[in-house]
Amino acid sequence: MNRPADTARAAAFADLPATATRDALRVDYRWLNAALIDAPIAVFLHEGLGSIAMWHDWPQSLCDALGFRGIVYSRPGYGRSTPRAANVKWSVDFMHRQADDVLPALLDTLGVDAAARRRMWLIGHSDGASISLLYAAAFPDALAGAVVLAPHVTVEPMSVEAIGATREAYRASGLREKLARYHDDVDSAFFGWNDIWLDPAFHAWDITDELSSIACPLLAIQGVEDDYASMAQIDMIAERVAQAKLAKLPDCGHSPHRQMPERVNSEIVAFVRGR
Numbered sequence: 534m535n536r537p538a539d540t541a542r543a544a545a546f547a548d549l550p551a552t553a554t555r556d557a558l559r560v561d562y563r564w565l566n567a568a569l570i571d572a573p574i575a576v577f578l579h580e581g582l583g584s585i586a587m588w589h590d591w592p593q594s595l596c597d598a599l600g601f602r603g604i605v606y607s608r609p610g611y612g613r614s615t616p617r618a619a620n621v622k623w624s625v626d627f628m629h630r631q632a633d634d635v636l637p638a639l640l641d642t643l644g645v646d647a648a649a650r651r652r653m654w655l656i657g658h659s660d661g662a663s664i665s666l667l668y669a670a671a672f673p674d675a676l677a678g679a680v681v682l683a684p685h686v687t688v689e690p691m692s693v694e695a696i697g698a699t700r701e702a703y704r705a706s707g708l709r710e711k712l713a714r715y716h717d718d719v720d721s722a723f724f725g726w727n728d729i730w731l732d733p734a735f736h737a738w739d740i741t742d743e744l745s746s747i748a749c750p751l752l753a754i755q756g757v758e759d760d761y762a763s764m765a766q767i768d769m770i771a772e773r774v775a776q777a778k779l780a781k782l783p784d785c786g787h788s789p790h791r792q793m794p795e796r797v798n799s800e801i802v803a804f805v806r807g808r
C-alpha cells in the first residue's frame with residue numbers, strides 16, 4: 534500500500550496494558566523535536582477520520598513556531614494503531630474514554646510525568662478537540678493550556694446531516710479509496726466514527742456542563758463556513774469557560790489548520806506566548 538511521504542519516518546508504537554474496561558492497545562505515535570528535552574510538550578489529537586499522516590506537516594510547523602516538543606498519535610481504530618474489531622460499536626461515551634483513559638495511559642507509557650503534564654498543551658481538531666476539552670475538564674490541575682479547532686460540545690442537526698452525506702461519499706464517491714492511504718483498516722476508522730455519530734442515541738450527547746471545570750487557558754478556533762457545526766459550539770464554550778478566547782475565521786471551513794495554517798499558527802503562538 535502506498536502511503537503519504539510524511540509516514541515514511543520509522544514507526545513507533547506504544548503498548549498500553551489492558552484494564553478492567555478495555556483490552557490492551559497498540560498506539561502508533563511520533564515525537565516531534567524530541568531533542569528539545571526541556572521544552573513544553575504539545576499533544577495533537579486528530580479529527581474523527583484522522584491519523585498521524587492526515588496531519589501532514591502542520592504539527593511540525595506549529596511546534597517549530599512555538600519551540601515545543603510534540604506528540605502526534607493515531608487513536609485506536611485509526612492509522613496504524615489497533616483497529617476497531619468489525620463487530621464492535623463505539624459507545625456514546627467514546628470521547629470520554631479517550632480523554633479519561635487512553636490519553637493518560639499513552640502519556641504514562643511515553644514517560645510524560647506529572648511535572649511535564651503541567652506544562653503540556655493539547656491541540657485538538659473536531660472530535661480531537663472535544664477530547665481535549667474533556668481531558669482539560671477531567672484534569673484541571675495537570676495541563677498548561679488547550680487549543681481546540683472546530684470542537685463539538687453538542688450534536689447539531691447540521692452535524693448529523695453533514696456526517697450522513699460523508700457516508701454516501703464513502704460508499705459512492707471515492708472517499709474510501711482516499712482514506713485508505715491513511716489507515717491500515719479504513720472501514721474500522723470510518724464506520725467507528727460514522728456509525729456512532731449517526732446513532733440516534735448519540736444525538737443527546739452534550740458536554741457543556743463539564744466545561745465549567747476547565748481551569749487552564751483555552752483558545753477555540755472555528756471557521757465561519759464550517760459545514761459540520763455552527764458558531765454556537767465555540768460560543769457555548771465561552772459562556773462556560775470565563776478565560777476562553779475565541780477566534781472566528783471568515784472564509785474558512787471545518788479544518789482551519791489546513792485551510793489557513795499561517796493564520797492559525799499566528800493565533801496559537803500569540804495565545805501561548807501571552808500566558
